[in-house]
Amino acid sequence: xxxxxPSTHLSHEDSCFLTARGLSKSFDxxxxxxxxSFSIGRQEIFGLLGPNGAGKTTTIRMLSTVLAPDAxxxxxGGHSVLREADEVRKTIGVCPQELALYEELSARDNLVFxxxxxxxxxxxxxxxxxxxxxxVGLLDxxxxxxxxxxxxxxxxxxxxxxxxxxxxxxxLDEPTVGVDPQSRNHIFExxxxxxxxxxxxxxxxxYMEEADRLCDNIGVMDHxxxxxxxxxxxxxxxxGDPDEVTLEQVFLNLTGRSLRD
Amino acid sequence: xxRPLSIAWIELKRFAADRGALAFGLALPVALFALMYxxxxxxxxxxxxxxxxxxxxxxxxxxxxDRLSTFDGLEVEMLTEAEADEALDRSQIxxxxxxPAGFSDRLETGEPASVLFKRRGSGGDTGQIVSQVVQGVAQxxxxxxxxxxxxxSRLDGRGVPEAEIAATVGALMEQAGVAPAIAVExxxxxxxxxxxxxxxxxxxxxxxxxxxxxxxxxxxxxxxAGTLERLLTTRLxxxxxxxxxxxxxxxxAMVQALILLSLAFAVLRVGDAxxxxxxxxxxxxxxxxxxxxxxxxxxxxRTEDQATWGSVFLTMTLTVFSGTFVSVGExxxxxxxxxxxxxxxxxxxxxxxxxxxxxxxxxGPEAAILGGIAVVGFVVARVAFRTAQ
Numbered sequence: 001x002x003x004x005x006p007s008t009h010l011s012h013e014d015s016c017f018l019t020a021r022g023l024s025k026s027f028d029x030x031x032x033x034x035x036x037s038f039s040i041g042r043q044e045i046f047g048l049l050g051p052n053g054a055g056k057t058t059t060i061r062m063l064s065t066v067l068a069p070d071a072x073x074x075x076x077g078g079h080s081v082l083r084e085a086d087e088v089r090k091t092i093g094v095c096p097q098e099l100a101l102y103e104e105l106s107a108r109d110n111l112v113f114x115x116x117x118x119x120x121x122x123x124x125x126x127x128x129x130x131x132x133x134x135x136v137g138l139l140d141x142x143x144x145x146x147x148x149x150x151x152x153x154x155x156x157x158x159x160x161x162x163x164x165x166x167x168x169x170x171x172l173d174e175p176t177v178g179v180d181p182q183s184r185n186h187i188f189e190x191x192x193x194x195x196x197x198x199x200x201x202x203x204x205x206x207y208m209e210e211a212d213r214l215c216d217n218i219g220v221m222d223h224x225x226x227x228x229x230x231x232x233x234x235x236x237x238x239x240g241d242p243d244e245v246t247l248e249q250v251f252l253n254l255t256g257r258s259l260r261d
Numbered sequence: 262x263x264r265p266l267s268i269a270w271i272e273l274k275r276f277a278a279d280r281g282a283l284a285f286g287l288a289l290p291v292a293l294f295a296l297m298y299x300x301x302x303x304x305x306x307x308x309x310x311x312x313x314x315x316x317x318x319x320x321x322x323x324x325x326x327d328r329l330s331t332f333d334g335l336e337v338e339m340l341t342e343a344e345a346d347e348a349l350d351r352s353q354i355x356x357x358x359x360x361p362a363g364f365s366d367r368l369e370t371g372e373p374a375s376v377l378f379k380r381r382g383s384g385g386d387t388g389q390i391v392s393q394v395v396q397g398v399a400q401x402x403x404x405x406x407x408x409x410x411x412x413x414s415r416l417d418g419r420g421v422p423e424a425e426i427a428a429t430v431g432a433l434m435e436q437a438g439v440a441p442a443i444a445v446e447x448x449x450x451x452x453x454x455x456x457x458x459x460x461x462x463x464x465x466x467x468x469x470x471x472x473x474x475x476x477x478x479x480x481x482x483x484x485x486a487g488t489l490e491r492l493l494t495t496r497l498x499x500x501x502x503x504x505x506x507x508x509x510x511x512x513x514a515m516v517q518a519l520i521l522l523s524l525a526f527a528v529l530r531v532g533d534a535x536x537x538x539x540x541x542x543x544x545x546x547x548x549x550x551x552x553x554x555x556x557x558x559x560x561x562x563r564t565e566d567q568a569t570w571g572s573v574f575l576t577m578t579l580t581v582f583s584g585t586f587v588s589v590g591e592x593x594x595x596x597x598x599x600x601x602x603x604x605x606x607x608x609x610x611x612x613x614x615x616x617x618x619x620x621x622x623x624x625g626p627e628a629a630i631l632g633g634i635a636v637v638g639f640v641v642a643r644v645a646f647r648t649a650q
Contacts, residue, residue, distance in 0.1 A: 061490070064494045065493070065494060066490055066493050066494060086496065089494060089495060089496050090496065092494065093494075094490075094491060094494040096487045096490060096491055097487070098486060098487030099486075099487070100486060100487035100488045100490065100491040101486075101488070102271070102275055102488065104275045104278035104279045105271070105274065105275060105278055109271075109274070113267065113271045114491065114492075114495065116263075116264070116267045117264060117267065117492060117495040117496065117497045118495045118496055119495075119496045145278065161491070165495065
């Protein structure tokens, strides 16, 4: 287990698809992300966990080129997010926490539009939209406006949009918030299938059993710092028998029981 | 260029898909047109009410009221003293004319008499006109009595009956009316001024400004919905995003402006087909300028409310300073301020095109200024947006 020191995880960075070094970001003088370093191997599902306000979303925004870090750098597929943002954007897909969709438009129109923005041609975008809607089980509802969809269906469209750029690295920021067990299970299957097809995924969630089930490695953030970094089994072993200890116990042990904003 | 066009296309598609927004967006120009037509479509004429209080009840007061009631466009409303005072207190009326008790007797006996004109503040434009009309009619009647007194004093002691004096004075007054010492000749030159020729440019500019600035606020809506952030992780550049939003905002404003102009030209007949094309072409330039201003507001705003109210504030301020509905003249502080607004150049150009003076080709300076506003606004909006990020 690595706690507060990124050195172990950076030791094999040559084989990693994503490497973050010393990432820091402040807003109005408040340090939101503080010297965060970690790396993610190809075809790995990396879980980024932490209480509300821990700095997870800000970290993802820096990794996905939306925010420039105050210090540090990230390379994705060998490209720096600071100096080669356009190249980085060709390799990533982002599924934000919000349902970032145009609700008045059909699922197909949403996918085709974002596909076009990702650089696909018209025909290519239409084909990719059909393929990805099929992938998330919504091809038969392709023409329906998104506003008519249930919460779970919207979450699946949200993921399908992120897949339109055919990314090598997919960011999934709390993709299962507010969905029923059936939809959640469908999303899990989708994530595992994507990994099996060669995709690398960075996943954030507040549901510890999800992280335990899906993630190959987990980083725990609190107060802007990366305070633990290991496999789920490694994290659990640090406080007891990994077959007895839950990831939630590990999480509370690391981040405390006080309420967060 | 394809990505900005895709942004603009999807924006217009969203506008069309949102039935509420579509109905409101299309109904607004129709409603505005209906208001203009109702207010000005039937022409403009003087119309006012003289609120009269007759405390005298004598024949001269009756004659004064009778003459006022025959004045073109003036309607006489009789009130009691209490009614008039209360209505003035409540600002239900702005003026009232009080004919005091003994008014007729004093004039009959050759003594000076007066009427009381009460008004709230200045009495308003209409009140001032009514005041002048009442004064004119009262002086006319007073002159008649002065002449009668003069004639009576000249004939005093010569045994001329009073009825003969009155008849002589009446004849003299009638003659003076037919052939006055100073005649005022009214000669019509050209056609009657069309109020719409002045109103349409102002309404069109204000409407374009509302439509463009409010739709430009869609950037804030996208930021709140998360779609903006999603777009920024694609290969779309911020410049392409802004060009797309600019095109969408301009396009949406033009759709609504076309409805307004089509109705105005078809129903009110403010110009021919060639004029229509020229007005539409110049409207495109106005829409581009105000779309850029809308993007500035959207770039500076942090919330949807700030963007919406910022747009309303900007539109109303520029409308007032430009003298869209109330002339502010060319000189003084207001004249100077009006030259700082895009509205003034837009209104001047559209007015010229509608009046047939210079046409589209003659609006070079105005076009240059509006084009400059479009470019500078775009750059400022882009910088403001980068700062907000």
